[in-house]
Amino acid sequence: MNLFSEIRDLVLDALAQMQDEGALPADLSFDNVTVEPPRDPAHGDMATNAAMVLAKPAGRKPREIAEALAGKLGADARITSAEVAGPGFLNLRLAASVWQGIVGTILERGTDYGRSEMGRGKRVNVEYVSTNPTGPVHVGHTRGAVFGDTLASLLDYAGYEVTREYYINDGGAQVDVLARSVYLRYLEAHGREVAFEDGTYPGDYLVPVGQALKDKVGDAYVGKGEEVWLDEVRALATDAMMDLIREDLSLLGVRMDRFFSEKSLYGTGKIEAAIKDLDDKGLIYRGTLEPPKGKTPEDWEPREQTLFRSTAHGDDVDRPIMKSDGSWTYFAPDIAYHYDKISRGYDLLIDVFGADHGGYVKRMKAAVSALSDGNVPLDIKLTQLVKLWKNGEPFKMSKRAGTFVTLRDVVEQVGPDVTRFVMLTRKNDAPLDFDFDKVLEQSRENPVFYVQYAHARVMSVLRKAGDGGIDTGDATLAGADLSVLAHEAELALARKLAEWPRLVEIAARSNEPHRVALYLYELAGEFHALWNRGNDDPSLRFLQDGDAATSQAKIALARSVAVVISAGLDILGVKPAQEMR
């Protein structure tokens, strides 16, 4: 359904014909031949670089090849002109009926119009959020949550079979700290004075957990050492925190397919099995690391450790997997976790980390490369910081000052739709400004509003048409005589709609969901532009008084814009607006 790949196939057929006729060598590779929209619309609807790419290997001049190719393509009914331009571009113009046909296709296929077969038969695992289960989801994790969730939806739309996964870090020291914090709240529930020291978590959200513990065990643990209660309190506390986190995520519309517990890797032989796999490959050894140059820690002492030879798979230094007391470092269960993911048969793994974990990327890729013998690619996407603004100034967060901003705080103020969309208006690895005032503003400056407004306008047109007795069912609209959509402004909008399936594939290939948000903004821009033309030129309005047939064709165009916006917003996890208030 991707018009661009259809035309590319047409170009490749023509090239193959030229091979048969001896005009091109038989052993030519066409991999680099592209068909894409030219930056300048004056150059036509599509341009192919075929002649330039093939000139050298074919030993012919680019313009010669282009001329011959133009002759062949001109025979196709869809192509109205094929002109050689510049250094050897072949600029193609497509018949208006092709663009009008796009509208019909959209109305027939609905929001599936942009679905791709690109990922057919491929399974991908997207791991995201994965915050420590020690408290509510912090605003800093919101971007990763939205990014990961949207990426998963995008890949699904592109035909992949997607698993959304959350890795619960419930195996390390921080859940012990959590347990001790809950214990303090438990003592408090029994009327004791407590002090939150040693880095314990003072947040109010643990008060009910302490109370719950009291309700469950009474005063059984009061005055007892932690060897008595730690295990139980830890389990109770992490369960409570995961409930809290799930709740927070659901506020944003984020739902996981699977939660994977780090703890489940301990005492089950899973870590040992993963390390053994590396050991069998000769990648585990005892050794001593060099201190980092230029920044030797004060207390540096050479120490012999069990190391993973990650340098054999692209890392800069080998990494320790075991502490000197014989327990695992945090890296070991991470290796085992990814070993587990690989063994579940995924064709592609994606991890979404915060940018502060950037130093972790190479070793994780090295581990996956080693464990899968280079067969399972791991793509790690880092999400940069979000800077919050309020009343025109940076909004400082501080636990001490009590301005600890959570995901919930943000969502309750601006809503899930705005939160999600805004988080995706920037590339994942670029910092993002989140301005509480601007994201709610109703102006062109605010992309959320701008896109929603476009959709609402279409809905408004449909309502008005319905009031006027015009049938606006998609099936009826698809059957309208679309050839009346002949004005350049209308065709421009149809061309933009034709880009949608291609955009989906590009975004999915590069794992960049923000492209969807940007595309929707552009599409909305084209739509509003056409709408505005209707101010000066009544013949461009969607509703034509007394002419139901023409109205239906124009409504069909508007409706197909709404369909594509809906499809795009659905990927972003945003509900389209029916009307603006």
Add this chain to the structure above:
RNA sequence: GCACCUGUAGCUCAGCUGGAUAGAGCGCUGCCCUCCGAAGGCAGAGGCCAUAGGUUCGAAUCCUAUCAGGUGCGCCA
């Protein structure tokens, strides 16, 4: 010191994984609503794509070096 990310208009950022004369929003300048689709619209000015080399038909995009900012760097996850 090393690694990764970033550097594009006055500001905030896109730039379709190498294409033609590098785009958008805001801001700036000038026009456009007694009424019909102005929670705006049209037009214009504004760029050595951090710098210097290299690869090639062709580079903001790829490679190398340099500069600037951010992040990270052995028993914290």
